Structures are given as structure tokens and as C-alpha cells.
Amino acid sequence: MLSLPSLLSERIRSVAGVDPELRPATRPQFGHFQTNVALRLANAEGRPPREVATRLVEQLDLSDLCEPLEVAGPGFINLRLRADVLARVASEVLAEPGAGIAAAAEPRTVVIDYSSPNVAKQMHVGHLRSTIIGDCFTRVLRAQGHRVIPQNHIGDWGRQFGMLVEQILEEGLDAASLDLPAAEALYQRANTHLKESEEFAARSRDRVVLLQSGDAETRRIWQQLIDISLAGFNATYARMNVLLSNTDLAGESIYNADLPVVAADLADRGIAVVDDGALVVFVEGFTAPAIIRNAQGGFGYTCTDLAAIRHRVGDLRADRLVYVVGAPQTFHFEQVFAVARMAGYLPDTVSAEHVGFGQVLGADGKKFSTREGTAVTLNSLLDAAEAEAAPSIALAAIKYADLSNGLQKDYTFDAERMVATTGDTGPYLQYAHARVNQILRKAEAEGFAFDAVTVLAEPTEQALALQLSRFGEVVAAVGDTLQPHRLCGYLYETAGALSSFYEQCPVLKSEGDVRASRLALCAATRKVLAIGLDLLGIEAPERM
Structure with a gap:
């Protein structure tokens, strides 16, 4: 509304x-x-x-x-x-299941590409923002009635699997017995082996050919690596309260057979041409051509992403594509979208958006990494936050710190500051929700009844009711603009309005219609905070 x-x-x-x-x-x-x-x-x-x-x-x-x-x-x-208008609107927020979130006038089919970790590697700090942001978009757009199809474009294909399978065979390992950290350690050993031994490198290249041709043993080990990786990914998603599951998987491998088809189609129609041995598309306004197939015959990310667009638009019937990938990939996606438009894979009726985001920085203001300069694992980042607070509070701190910033901005990961229950933080919003729950629990214990907001005489209770009226519109704006900081800011303002209301308007100590009305206003506020936090992927606790 x-x-x-x-x-x-x-x-x-x-x-x-x-x-x-x-x-x-x-x-x-x-x-x-x-x-x-x-x-x-x-x-x-x-x-x-x-x-x-x-x-x-x-x-x-x-x-x-x-x-x-x-x-x-x-x-x-x-x-x-008018006070009665404010009261009516606040009562509608309390009564409506979505607290004022209106169904989209024209529901769309939205594909959201996010998270996308690599098989045989632990998720690291670079996957944190993509996963949190993509999950928020999924929740918001579904709340508006859109059909949302997450696509977890995992890295499950490519030359690295040649060396991984060869290393497993050489060491006599049972790949199924590994967990994800052990698989990553295997990756590191194989990579070192590849650099040190040309003979191993040659065998690894041959193994890639066997993988691509469907060799049974190679495919079996490859699938085992995928299975143990998914177990690790899913454990992290569950820990992060993220909606992704195996049904959302759409890794690089599913497009493998389509890559030569895309290349041939672009070449046959004169969209792609051979230049210095490579098949490329020259796109007006771009300083470098889009490489569809390199001079050695290999297909890169551009061709894979074009095949993915064909699948998402043609098979999934998407009319809005959203890619939640780091800001450094802006050029790549702008070029891919341009080529897809040229080829007709991306009709004018389908929108395509790259939602880039900044880096997570350490307390020193530099890129978050270990002392050895390697990427910090995502689980160790969660561990650091949980060392400061309970898991649900730590997760609220991380997600809110991420989403409340403009997505393009870098932000500093400071666990101690982020878990504070005062100031503009996720735990502060959780505390506001728990506090209003406490009042309503006491009212229930006392047998105080309420069903609607009817009396709004004080400025702070009017201000809170007015704030609640904006909720549905804010959610709609986030769905349109893909700017979750708007919802974060709104919830922070709502918690502030609730605090001012508490200070100026006694709830349980008031009487009659005034008490019933104020309890209803508290219940409406609790509802908005709970739904709003859930849209951010944050738990709304009953107690803190």
C-alpha cells in the first residue's frame, strides 16, 4: 500500500x-x-x-x-x-499478514545468480557478500510475489579437475572420505605438483580430456569432489541462515555442451569473427573484444555466461536477471549483456542487472586476508564474530553491517563494534524486537486484551504509527532498486521511533482503551520488525 x-x-x-x-x-x-x-x-x-x-x-x-x-x-x-487515519493504518499493518507489503502489480520471474563457490575449495571472505546480498534479494522479491529462481553458479568444471583427479589417483585416496578442508588441502598439493612436474602436468591435461569425454572413473571421482564440496557449502549456508539448497545449483558444468553451440551460432550469424586465431565479438563502446573461444580452442567465462543467459531466458522464462558478483566484474557483465542483446539471447523485454559490491576490509583498512596473504575462510569469519556474541547475534551483526552499507562501498569487518546492541547495528534491531516482545508477554500474563490501534493522542505514538505506514513502500523500493540499505535504514528509524514511544507513553501502566491501543501499536511494530529482519536474513529473537 x-x-x-x-x-x-x-x-x-x-x-x-x-x-x-x-x-x-x-x-x-x-x-x-x-x-x-x-x-x-x-x-x-x-x-x-x-x-x-x-x-x-x-x-x-x-x-x-x-x-x-x-x-x-x-x-x-x-x-x-488525522489521529484516526494514523490509527486505522497502524491497525491494518497489524491485521495484514505482510504488514503492508503489497503484491507486485506485475509479478516477474527473476533469476538471481549469487554465492558461486568453487568445488574443492572452502568458501572464503569473497563469497560472504554475494551470499548475504543475494539471499536478501531472494527474500524481498518473493515477499512481493515474484517467482524467484536462485542460481548457484558453482565452479564445478575446468582444467583444475584434471590435476585434482590425478593427485587423488597418485596418492591412492578415496575422494569420498574427504571433507571440504581436506579437499582444499588436496587442491594445494596438486597445484604445487603441477608447477614442479611437467610429467604430472601432462597427465593432468590428459585427464581433462578424459573428463570432457565422459570417462567413467574420472567422472566418478569428479562427482565425489562435488558431493563433498556441496556438503561443506550447505553446512555453511545453514550456519548463515541462507535459503540456498541443492535445488538451486546450476554450475559451470551444465553449460559445457552448449558452449560450441553458442560459438557456432555467433559465428554463423557474423556476430563473432576470428581475430588472431580467437573467435571474438567486437562490441561498440568497449575497448577490448569479447572472447568467445581463445586461439587454443578453449571457451572462457564469456561463452559460459552467454550460455547461461540463453538457459535462464529460454528455459527458465526469466524476465529479470540479477547477478550478485563483485564490483571488479562490472566490465565483464556489461560486455556479456551487450553481446547477448546483439545475439537476441537477451530480448528488450528482459532486464539484466549486475549488482556489484565492494570488498570486506580488515581493521587495518586493507583487504581482509590471513598473515600469509591468502583469503580468510568464510567459516573463520563467522567464528570471529561468534567469539564476541551468540551465533544468532553474531550473524545479525555481519549481515546488517554488510547490507546497511551502500553495496558498492567497501566495509570494515570489526566484530566487536558490529555486535553492539546500541547504535546502528543488527543486534540493536534484535534488541528492539525482544524488548517489545517482553512488553507483550507481560500484557498477556496480566490478561490485557487488544485488537486494534484506536487512540493516538501523543506525538510519539503518532510518529510511530506514521513510520509503520511506510513499511510496504520501503520493501517495494528495495525490490525495484536492489538497495537493501534502504530497508536497514527504515528498520533503524522504526526502532528509534519505538524507543521514543516507550519513553513518552507508558504502555502497561496506562489504562482502558489507551492501554489496549498502545499494546496494539506495540504488536504492529513487532510485526514490522520481525518481517523486516527476516527479509534481511536476520533472526528476530523473542528474548535477548
């Missing part, structure tokens, strides 16, 4: 002809909102601002929403929402 501020803005714009640019009133005695629209129109009309403001007030019919409008100062218009 439209928030009350947006509804007011639309109604005023229909009369004034311009955006009223509503601003919260600086003091309660001035109402809830002010607009300087009359001052802006006065210049164009060549009339005194107060005269223009008076005319607008006479023309505007906002009696169903507001108390009589007031002209103040040089020509400001003050608007005060």
Missing part, C-alpha cells in the same frame, strides 16, 4: 502540478509535514508566496487524511494527519 506521505504527495501534486517535496515538521506543533511548494510556485506566478499558499489550501481537499491545513511564515503549508 502507499505510505501516508506518498499519498499526501500525490494528492498535492495533482493540484500544485509539481512535487510538493514534503519534509517532516521540525516541531510537533507544526503538524507532521511541511511543504514549501507555494514559495517555489510564487516565483513562476509572480505572486506573494502566502497568497499562493492560501489558494492551494483552498483548492486542496485532504479532509479525509488531514486536519485543516495551515499557512505559516512566508508561505509554508503545515499538514497534520
Whole structure:
């Protein structure tokens, strides 16, 4: 549903002809909102601002929403929402299952590409943001009624499997007995072996050919490596409260057979040409061509991503593609989307967005890594946060710190600061939810009944009700813009409005209709906080 501020803005714009640019009133005695629209129109009309403001007030019919409008100062218009309107909207938030989240007018099929770890390697700090951000998008868009298809594009194909299988055979290992850390250690041994022995390197190249041709033993070991990797990935996803499962897997391997088909199609239609032995596409506006097949006959990420787009649009029927991949890949995706448009794989009716994100930095402001300069594993990062707080609080701290920043920005991983229950943190929002639960538990124990918000006489309870009216609109904006910091900021403001309400308006100590109304307002706020936190992938605890 439209928030009350947006509804007011639309109604005023229909009369004034311009955006009223509503601003919260600086003091309660001035109402809830002010607009300087009359001052802006006065210049164009060549009339005194107060005269223009008076005319607008006479023309505007906002009696169903507001108390009589007031002209103040040089020509400001003050608007005060009716208490019964605020009460009705807060009651609707309490009554509606989604607390005001409206179903999308035109539901879409959205494919979201995120997380994408590599087989035989532990997830590391580089996968943290992609996984958290992609999971948030999935939750938000599903809440709006869109059909969301996550695609976990794991690295399960390529030359590295030649050396992995050869190392397993040489050491006489049972690959099925390994766990993911042991598989990563195997990867490191194989990589060292590859660099030190040309004979091993040659055998590894031959093994890649066997893998690609379907050799039974090679495929069996390859599948074992995938299985143990998925067990490790899924354990981390469960620990992170992330929705990804094996049904969302769509690794590089599933596109392998389609790569020569894509290359041939682009070449046959003259979109791709041979240049210095490689098959490439020259795209206007890009400084380098897109390499479809290199001079040695190998297919790279561009061809794989084009095959993925064909599958997602053609087979999955997606009309919105979202790629949650680090900001350094911006050029790659812009070029891939351009080639896909040229080839008709990505029709104009389908949107494609690369949501890039910044790095996770250590306390020293540098890229987060071990002393040896290697990437920190994702589980060790979770361990560091859990050393400061309980798992659910630690996870809230990590996710909120990630999502509350502009995604393009780097952010510093400071576990001690992030787990604080004061300030703009995830645990602070959890505490707000737990606190309002405590009040409602006490009310239930006392037998106090409530079912709707009916009495809103105090400014802070009116401000809280007004804040609740904005929830659905904020969620809709996140779904459109893919900017989760908007939801984080809204929830932080809601927790602040709740705190001000507590300080000024006794709940359990009030009586009669006032107490019942304030309890209903608390329940509506609890609902918004719980649903909002869940959209961020954060647990809303009953107690803290």
C-alpha cells in the first residue's frame, strides 16, 4: 500500500502540478509535514508566496487524511494527519499478514545468480557478500510475489579437475572420505605438483580430456569432489541462515555442451569473427573484444555466461536477471549483456542487472586476508564474530553491517563494534524486537486484551504509527532498486521511533482503551520488525 506521505504527495501534486517535496515538521506543533511548494510556485506566478499558499489550501481537499491545513511564515503549508487515519493504518499493518507489503502489480520471474563457490575449495571472505546480498534479494522479491529462481553458479568444471583427479589417483585416496578442508588441502598439493612436474602436468591435461569425454572413473571421482564440496557449502549456508539448497545449483558444468553451440551460432550469424586465431565479438563502446573461444580452442567465462543467459531466458522464462558478483566484474557483465542483446539471447523485454559490491576490509583498512596473504575462510569469519556474541547475534551483526552499507562501498569487518546492541547495528534491531516482545508477554500474563490501534493522542505514538505506514513502500523500493540499505535504514528509524514511544507513553501502566491501543501499536511494530529482519536474513529473537 502507499505510505501516508506518498499519498499526501500525490494528492498535492495533482493540484500544485509539481512535487510538493514534503519534509517532516521540525516541531510537533507544526503538524507532521511541511511543504514549501507555494514559495517555489510564487516565483513562476509572480505572486506573494502566502497568497499562493492560501489558494492551494483552498483548492486542496485532504479532509479525509488531514486536519485543516495551515499557512505559516512566508508561505509554508503545515499538514497534520488525522489521529484516526494514523490509527486505522497502524491497525491494518497489524491485521495484514505482510504488514503492508503489497503484491507486485506485475509479478516477474527473476533469476538471481549469487554465492558461486568453487568445488574443492572452502568458501572464503569473497563469497560472504554475494551470499548475504543475494539471499536478501531472494527474500524481498518473493515477499512481493515474484517467482524467484536462485542460481548457484558453482565452479564445478575446468582444467583444475584434471590435476585434482590425478593427485587423488597418485596418492591412492578415496575422494569420498574427504571433507571440504581436506579437499582444499588436496587442491594445494596438486597445484604445487603441477608447477614442479611437467610429467604430472601432462597427465593432468590428459585427464581433462578424459573428463570432457565422459570417462567413467574420472567422472566418478569428479562427482565425489562435488558431493563433498556441496556438503561443506550447505553446512555453511545453514550456519548463515541462507535459503540456498541443492535445488538451486546450476554450475559451470551444465553449460559445457552448449558452449560450441553458442560459438557456432555467433559465428554463423557474423556476430563473432576470428581475430588472431580467437573467435571474438567486437562490441561498440568497449575497448577490448569479447572472447568467445581463445586461439587454443578453449571457451572462457564469456561463452559460459552467454550460455547461461540463453538457459535462464529460454528455459527458465526469466524476465529479470540479477547477478550478485563483485564490483571488479562490472566490465565483464556489461560486455556479456551487450553481446547477448546483439545475439537476441537477451530480448528488450528482459532486464539484466549486475549488482556489484565492494570488498570486506580488515581493521587495518586493507583487504581482509590471513598473515600469509591468502583469503580468510568464510567459516573463520563467522567464528570471529561468534567469539564476541551468540551465533544468532553474531550473524545479525555481519549481515546488517554488510547490507546497511551502500553495496558498492567497501566495509570494515570489526566484530566487536558490529555486535553492539546500541547504535546502528543488527543486534540493536534484535534488541528492539525482544524488548517489545517482553512488553507483550507481560500484557498477556496480566490478561490485557487488544485488537486494534484506536487512540493516538501523543506525538510519539503518532510518529510511530506514521513510520509503520511506510513499511510496504520501503520493501517495494528495495525490490525495484536492489538497495537493501534502504530497508536497514527504515528498520533503524522504526526502532528509534519505538524507543521514543516507550519513553513518552507508558504502555502497561496506562489504562482502558489507551492501554489496549498502545499494546496494539506495540504488536504492529513487532510485526514490522520481525518481517523486516527476516527479509534481511536476520533472526528476530523473542528474548535477548
